[in-house]
Amino acid sequence: MSYLLVVEDEAAIRQLLVDYLQQAGHEVKAVERGDDALAQIREAAPELVLLDVMLPGVDGLEVCRQVREFSHVPVIFLTARHDEIDRIVGLRLGADDYIVKPFSPREVVARVEAMLRRSRWYTEVAAKAPELGLHLNISDYQAFWGEQLLDLTPVEFRLLAALQEHPGRVYRRDELIDVAYDDHRIVSDRTVDSHIKNLRHKLHAAGAEEVIQAVYGVGYRYLL
Structure with missing residues (x-):
């Protein structure tokens, strides 16, 4: 069982992700604010973070930038931004992957598990x-x-x-x-x-x- 953190301010999307990830056998914590995400990552050290870009408090890009100052945890961005330059900005800040909204929750689970496999490969x-x-x-x-x-x-x-x-x-x-x-x-x-x-x-x-x-x-x- 993996411990995952979902950071998403839209309640329906947040709950959907939690439900599907839990059904796949993962332990999941969910928060809706960027500042809460930073605190949770510092305190609980999740194995992977699903991170929305547009967040209250601290946006996802800034969360990722700060996380890379103290952690190598894999980060997958959730974003409604389709332009390649937006995705490149996220990758340059240290994200490992991105998923563009709207998405299939099954695809999210597959992406998460692929990332976890790669993290355990070495x-x-x-x-x-x-x-x-x-x-x-x-x-x-x-x-x-x-x-x-x-x-x-x-x-x-x-x-x-x-x-x-x-x-x-x-x-x-x-x-x-x-x-x-x-x-x-x-x-x-x-x-x-x-x-x-x-x-x-x-x-x-x-x-x-x-x-x-x-x-x-x-x-x-x-x-x-």
């Missing part, structure tokens, strides 16, 4: 490139450059683990999409580029050189 500790100072703690989703902990989202961690597993290999963007999302959704190249940009920035801030190289027109590779 069960061993890997240290693939000690000469570069990179250490991946797979079971805890932690990445270190030297002794510095990298503040990565789960999606960023999965991308880094895949790239670093085969140094020098060029991964196409569609292959990286499959690493990050195993539910066969349609995700644009710009989404992958956004995640990689964030990942490279965090590595550089920790003192790493350009260890992730873009291969024009193809994708990315991790350098030895």
